[in-house]
Amino acid sequence: MHLADGAPQVNGNDQTEYGKNVVEGLKKEEQLEKSSVQKLSTEHDLVLKTFRFGAIGMAAIGVALWKYGMRYAPHTPTYFNRDRFVLSNGHTCLFQYTFLHLTGYKAMTLEQLKSYHSDRVDALCPGHPEIEHEGIEVTTGPLGQGVANAVGLAMATKNLQATYNKPEFDVVSNHTWCMIGDACLQEGVALEAISLAGHLKLNNLTIMYDNNQITCDGSVDLTNTEDVNAKMRACGWDVIDIEDGCFDIEGLVEALNKARAATDKPTFINVRTVIGIGSAVAGNAVAHGAAFGDDDVANMKKMYGFDPQSSFVVGEEVRKFFGDIPARGEDFVRSWENKVQAYEEKYPELGADFRRRVEGRLPENWKELIPTKEAFPEKATATRASSGLVFNPIAQACNNFMVGTADLSPSVNMIWKGKVDFQHPDRKTTCGITGNYSGRYIHYGVREHAMAAVSNGLAAFAPNTFVPITSSFFMFYLYAAPAVRMGALQHLQVIHAATHDSIGMGEDGPTHQPIELANLYRAMPNVLYIRPGDSEETAGAWITAIEAKHTSTIISTSRHTLPQLPQTRRDGVSKGAYVLQEDEDADVTLIGVGAELCFAVDVAKELKTKGIKARLISFPCWRLFEAQSLEYKRDTLRKHRIPAVVIEPYAPNGWERYANAAICVKRFGHSLPGKAAYKFFGFEVGTMTAKVGEYLESLKADDILRQEFVEL
């Protein structure tokens, strides 16, 4: 198939004068000479020529993968035991879309292929692959993410295998294939994930590196001259070199087979390719983002023996070449279904459990494992500790949960009794902790970004088969943010246990105090950012997060102890905000949030001694509140009747919707012990009470003030 006249602008870049004037590049002639076209079989030759489109240089890799390497079922795209393919260099998505078309994915019609970069709103060919569409395992685009996703997918397989496979019943046996370009090897998130995958000895994971040595700016040696093979070996990977990656399909197939057979390491296939091969700009950076132009495309078509006037033509030979794929796929499906059936007969209990996981269900009784309000400790308890009290029994009982931490086990309280680490079974650590692949506690190392991106891979394996939990200090979810975003965008249920929020975490100072980070997550679509105020509200936060099957949640908890409040209700949390203390004649509404909810309670008491009547709202989550009815929102806020003041030591932007004034923080934090930090920023009860009183007075004096949001 030779695609539309004028190659697509792969990633939307405009090259303008830059490419023409600055980048000289390699000569097309040299490239073609270097390539050993002659050694190809006729069949492959034709197929390859036909595939010269989109990511032209990767065509041979695609043929090797979709025809020979991968096990998948185009007519049953969600076949559970399919190999997973991740296109980490997502801007080359036409490459994937076209193989989906040719291998028989029904949704990917020829008409759909033409929708790439078109005005068609229901296009299946968006500018980067999207998980919503048939045959796409994960959404990619932001570079490096896909590598970490693939690590997560491979870990999912390992965990299922160790949990369910029995002799003669390998009900899970799939491989994960990840395609990358030069850029993915430069991104930190990929480098973190690569190091982790080597450590975990994920022999079911293969990276295919489209090594064309070109990125947008020119040749890769402008910015990166490392010995990538040596680096990968140092990280615990096997390396296979393919010298003639544009044509050597036989070599590629051999490499893929070797990768699938790897015993104790992931495999890195370093495939030398030429970007835009066959075009006038072969090997040149302008081939990366700019259209080839009509003449160049026509010449390429002529060179390959096609009609330069025709577009979107797929020859019969090519159709035939891929014609057997759907039937082969259905054989895989049937064979697996038979195997699972026999497995369920031989191991009824395990089989039922496996079925539950395949269907993405939790054990029915998970909610009963949560302590009642009365069962929580009476004493003041940090909400990070409450998180453990609420969730550890659930994690212990429900094997959907894979719980990880970016090296903060002692702080985040996510370890349950009897937890087993996810590790290669032969791993002997110096500190004496061992594990195996059935383990569900993951030490990610100090790799916050990879932690979140790997978790996306775990969650993407199959809907809710795994529910990944990540944990770290809330501030470090800024490191993880691009991956948290990708999880939310893909409607993946990932739960982030973020501790040490607010300024109460203290001494670590402004680098660790997340003054402005909540603003990001409150604005990020499909993320629930929840700040519970005590153990009861923490229960509500976890229930909400676990019930949100297609949404990511951040449960944001305190390092320091917080009093247990008699008025809090877990079902109130699920509504985002609720009235903690009503007063029909109130002069002011006080809004308390998370670690500072108790401050609002205390200020209300103090105001009362001064003759000011306050009603109280607990407001753990904006997005949940926005989903309530207009009536509920108006009854809760009563903003049209009396002024409201929110208490939260964060940047106040957005509270304007719910409050008229904020006791807040608009500068970076300060290194002081928790109590001293609160004092320094004016969060002592006496100070706050005075501020609220003065604010209410000022409203009487300045008429316009009612229209304006004030920082107190």
Next chain:
Amino acid sequence: MHLADGAPQVNGNDQTEYGKNVVEGLKKEEQLEKSSVQKLSTEHDLVLKTFRFGAIGMAAIGVALWKYGMRYAPHTPTYFNRDRFVLSNGHTCLFQYTFLHLTGYKAMTLEQLKSYHSDRVDALCPGHPEIEHEGIEVTTGPLGQGVANAVGLAMATKNLQATYNKPEFDVVSNHTWCMIGDACLQEGVALEAISLAGHLKLNNLTIMYDNNQITCDGSVDLTNTEDVNAKMRACGWDVIDIEDGCFDIEGLVEALNKARAATDKPTFINVRTVIGIGSAVAGNAVAHGAAFGDDDVANMKKMYGFDPQSSFVVGEEVRKFFGDIPARGEDFVRSWENKVQAYEEKYPELGADFRRRVEGRLPENWKELIPTKEAFPEKATATRASSGLVFNPIAQACNNFMVGTADLSPSVNMIWKGKVDFQHPDRKTTCGITGNYSGRYIHYGVREHAMAAVSNGLAAFAPNTFVPITSSFFMFYLYAAPAVRMGALQHLQVIHAATHDSIGMGEDGPTHQPIELANLYRAMPNVLYIRPGDSEETAGAWITAIEAKHTSTIISTSRHTLPQLPQTRRDGVSKGAYVLQEDEDADVTLIGVGAELCFAVDVAKELKTKGIKARLISFPCWRLFEAQSLEYKRDTLRKHRIPAVVIEPYAPNGWERYANAAICVKRFGHSLPGKAAYKFFGFEVGTMTAKVGEYLESLKADDILRQEFVEL
């Protein structure tokens, strides 16, 4: 000096039961046996014992550095040609604070040393090092950042050397030393920077790796078993091993000297140490974050021959050991000043330029280089192109600016005529681009996070000697966010040229459309997030950014062309918001922003045809507006008189302060060409006009609505 009873909780972690029960660790006795105490000279032995505090295992490294390795001047802390020291493992800051005290930094008194983790608000010993304090080069804490900062500091030296040094006049000759722990080698930002530093052959950069194989969770081999030396060599670094890093000062000094003499590679000194050496928990993860306890501290003191009852005692021998440092430092300063004086005499022009840079001044005429409003193209122009028109001449003329891109040169328009790349002079790239160290255009590769963190290092070299520019798509400033934050926190002037904002960038789809990212940067302290609406406003944005000497700025521009608007004013931008079109009898205020400012103009026209009078505000930057007088703000907004509607395809949170309603986007984006994307999300003029009309009608019907913010 043996510090306060009970070692500090270094990073605020609570180990609770975790450390005691789970982590076994190595035995203290074995550690002490392995260490070759006997080979130390008496002098070093005493000093080392005295230094067993804070980051105990690193004491020998500290002695080697501050006594022998580094060139610095405690009594002239800002001496321009000093070696730079970065503590990337910032949680070990007591290590640095104590050496600052002992080497004679005047501010760091013994009393101040006691302020660590205290309630003292003016403490010079915050929980992580802070740039504001004498002797601290960069603020660290979030792991990995310091490595990239150090790369930036070393690049600054290289650039100054190549620009100013003359035979016999090496007016810049300093070295950069970066201390890291195990965690820094796991963080993506450090891995990106390490790869870049190797490529750039920064032989003036040394990493000292405190290889104690312990992080919070236990031994490093829980998560990382890579061959780090091989990995560093693959990245183009020289590696030196120190086997007995807790005691082998002679070996360390030899390594430091070798590193300083390196000719074409940065140096990685892999120093094996034992965490908490001498304590009962030596080699154990609990030594990382938990206090040793009184008994353990007393035993350690006894073992070293000190009085277990006394604290904060510095022996005379130790004072004497470091006694010569201040005088040595002043010799460095005098020698450098003499050299610069002679240099200025021999090379008056270059000398004056060097002096200007040392003093952190731009050439006086920079503002005159910006085109007048009339000189901009009349035709519609993308604001990313406007950025180039405004800033390229300034970058060309003013050598303070180091301009970099994360591999998006063809898209971000930051290349000026005659730019020279910052590269090792011997580098020959395949694409034919060469450069040298005097070059000021930096190809960072696809390493957004390192780009921003390296830029912080460039900016931190000396105040405004360098003004780093970064560039990428706005969405990828989520990757860079932790480093952007660190720049703002440190009051560094870094300017981020972020293109492809809004949804107008189109086809790349939801992974590239920054729906919620502005919310982060509008909330982040000390960041100016500016969205200019045409060329004139882009001029205003750059002027504001360049004049903001202690603030970071993000200039957020469009991919697509925008009409030049007659009413825009560059000085309006500097006020954050200004009236574009006044009407005393207006029914509504329309707020336009950046790429959608022209929509507001068009909607106002359309409303007029329907008998609705609209006034117009351009609102490029919240933070600048907030800094204006109450009077200016009220006159501009007039929110108390008529309703205001903002038009911006971002999450609206925070606009509630300035508007009553928003035409906005609250879900992730959609892959469509720019115009189609605007249409899809309801940003066609007709649709928007209708929405505003309906909203104004609804206000008449629903009394409470005036109090509520509405998404239209």
